[in-house]
Amino acid sequence: MxxxxxxxxxxxxxxxxxxxxxxxxxxxxxxxxxxxxxxxxxxxxxxxxxxxxxxxxxxxxxxxxYIRMLNIDFDKFSKNSLYEFYHNYIDSSYKKFMQLKEFLEDTNDEDDLTYITLTFDAINLFPGFKEQVRQLHNRELSAWENVIQLAMERGEIKSSMSAMQIAKLFVYVSDGIGQRLIMQGQIKDLKDELLALWNGLYNDLKV
Missing domain, CATH: 1.10.357.10 (Tetracycline Repressor, domain 2)
Known part of the structure; x- marks a missing residue:
């Protein structure tokens, strides 16, 4: 008590x-x-x-x-299909970022670029933080690779690329659009923008 x-x-x-x-x-x-x-x-x-x-x-x-609040538990996402997995991912990651902003009582979307600056400051100050970020990134890629491999084996998607190459496409598209929208002060558009891009990629892969 x-x-x-x-x-x-x-x-x-x-x-x-x-x-x-x-x-x-x-x-x-x-x-x-x-x-x-x-x-x-x-x-x-x-x-x-x-x-x-x-x-x-x-x-x-x-x-x-910051890391704890944004950490994503991929085990909770659906493995039934790649489609369900990336929809779960978008919903979860967007919700977590908004919860972080709410926790910090941050209502100014135009200054979201400073979240990236904070991350670089942390990497420069604490060598161990860079390793944490690397491990999180590898865990994210591994989660994507696993679900994509399952999707390929089930015949949900087909590609000449490997599961890891496709995983990198999904993750790096997310990183790129996220940083661009943050720099433009349009983070609230991230969910719709990313979903549109991932849907397009998925439709090209879908059998």
Whole structure:
């Protein structure tokens, strides 16, 4: 059972993460000062440093929260068909990104480019984060490859390309359109734009 103190501590930690992330999304990691972060939270220095002794430790927590909230559980997606799989993927990934924005109380779609900047800052600051991203990417490609291989064996789709090559097409199309729409401040169009492209690719592969 949580005590009032534990609930308060959890709430304060989450409050700090939200406020600090908002600042890091406005500026780069180097440009944000600890003084700015402390002032934005409204907490005393003592209370703040109780949770995070340095800007680096706070940023690492933010990055881990970011990864955790956007992490996709491919095992929950349908394996009945490639068509169902990529529809599950789109619904899940879009929902998770919107939940992240809601958690951060971020309503400005024009500044979504800063999410990419935050990722590059994390890669530069924490060597282990780059490896995390690589592992997530490999796991994503593997999940796509497996479901595509099943689709080929069942006769759902046919292609001279390998399952991995097709997997890369789906994933890299997603990466490309995602970054472009983020840069254009049109992230809310991602679901429809990506679905249209994936439907076109699927129709070319479908037997």
């Amino acid at each position: 949580q005590t009032k103190q534990s609930v308060y501590m959890h709430g304060s930690r989450e409050h700090i993460i939200k406020k600090a992330t908002a600042l890091f999304l406005q500026k780069s990691f180097k440009a944000v000062t600890m003084k700015e972060i402390v002032e934005s939270t409204g907490l005393s220095k003592g209370a703040f440093y109780h949770y995070f002794p340095s800007k680096e430790s706070l940023f690492l927590e933010i990055v881990e929260t």
